[in-house]
Amino acid sequence: MQIAVITGGSSGIGQATAFELAKRGTGVILTYHGSPDRGLETADRIEKDGGTAIALPLDVSNQRALSGFRKAISAALQDRWGRDTFDFLVNNAGVGQPPVPFEETTEQLFDQMIGVHLKGPYFLTQTLLPLIADGGSVVFTTSSAGLLTSRPSNGYSVYGSVKGAQVVLTRYLAKELSTRGIRVNAVAPGVTRTRLGGDAFAQHPELIPPIADNTALGRIGESEDVAVAITYLLSPEARWITAQTLEASGGYDL
Template identity: 65%
Template sequence: MSVSHGFNATATARPAPRVAVVTGASSGIGRSTAIQIARRGTGVILTSHGNQAGGRETVSMIEKDGGTAVALPLDVGCSADFPAFRDSVAAALRETWQRESFDFLVNNAGFGQMAMFEDTTEQMFDELVRVLLKGPYFLTQTLLPLLADGGAVINTTSNAARFSGLEAGYSAYGKMKGGLVVLTRYLAKELSARGIRVNSVSPGATRTRIADDAFARHPEVIPPIAARTALGRLGEPEDIGLAIAALLGEEGRWITAQDIEVSGGYNL
């Protein structure tokens, strides 16, 4: 008896690949996260703003490893653009993965800026709010209809919002990152009905291009940071990217509403 083609197609069909959206992936932690996620077989929609060439380079790195990625422009400080970005994500999902939804969202895009409390201006404060707090809040809200049930969200925060990373000059920056930690807990509670896990990762001092590539311009600050770190070195983007990828994977399936510091034991 012959077997129908329909039965064969059903029996051999493979599940649709998982897809992640990673903001701010043109370099540093975002790039490492996108690469680590892709190495686990997940497609990546990554964003960049001021460094779109870097975003394309991240795509090339993922493709060289055999993965699939799409780069889209996004300014997380401009929430008026979010509906158009959602449409671009939906189009990329259909065209590249033949999907109507994605599985993981990593709110990573941001910038660092320091000023002593008495020198912090309203302009600086408002810009930090737009990019570090308002942006992730309303971007997640805008993309939520496309986020699949059983998915996961990771917010990149900072140990500047924890006692371990408390340093003079980061009152505004730390406040925004602390607000993102609180948002993480509320999203974990509200989205649990859909099986969506929400966590945050708080990096310590990490070698990225943050603050205008400060570590490259001022290498003399690295030894004191390493001396205050239990594991004896400065963090690397891969350290954070691996942690985020693990939280999104099966290893993190029973973890939600947590803020996990990834700092090598800074100020331990």
């Protein structure tokens, strides 16, 4: 059985990816941070549906927690699957931000975005690299906001910058990890209904129609739309794909 580690797997895109991979027979180790209940409920649902899953706590921005997390991963692999390695790492954990003009951007916000979206996944991947099996795969959940083809939106200079950095990191890691046959790719969602931003679309449904009108396929994205893209990049069908960023936006802002 192949095994995936998914950060931020208790809700949104990470949760949908956990369900999709489990449905295809992959064992899942998912992480949660803000909501232990949702993390444990996600793992429990996978188990009830016939899959195997474990939920572990992790704050990706806390560098001091990484060595302990690696030990927890090693213990889980041995205890549950009798393995020393896992096959897939999905760097998905993230945090949203309200629009903040460049002039009003604080160092605190800047450091938070860097810690969660760049420094965290960078050093988490480094920490877990000895546990990733040769021939494995890494996927980053970035954002269409970080693509050079996207139209910048006011107030997101930090978020767009760190997501763009993930795109660049994807290419560099793909080069360095290729000696072990490990593929590294990214998925760039467009506007997607998740719990980020204070569950904004549930709180403000009036935001949906104008976004849908500006999307070629006529709706906003759902977590499941992105999950199947991530799952594809992890699959054998994508065996000749590395160093790529796949935009999954339904044609937003075409």
